[in-house]
Amino acid sequence: MILIFSAVLVICSLLLILLVLMHKGRGGGLSDMFGGGVSSSLGGSSVAERNLDRITVGIAVVWFVSVFALGLLLKVSN
Numbered sequence: 001m002i003l004i005f006s007a008v009l010v011i012c013s014l015l016l017i018l019l020v021l022m023h024k025g026r027g028g029g030l031s032d033m034f035g036g037g038v039s040s041s042l043g044g045s046s047v048a049e050r051n052l053d054r055i056t057v058g059i060a061v062v063w064f065v066s067v068f069a070l071g072l073l074l075k076v077s078n
Helices: 002-022 047-077
Strands: none
Touching: 002 047
């Protein structure tokens, strides 16, 4: 069981890294330093951005649950 939750945790971690990097920069950070602040948004987020947000939140919830379950399993096993 610990192996399953460890594998889920690794997969979710890699997916979260990928999904966060796919998000559009909002400005005010390092993206402004490299010219990312020049582009203007066209008044709202697109359907793709909203779906990306939902997928990211869903994967983050799965990641949190797997961390919590893995912690409980490791505590019980000792």
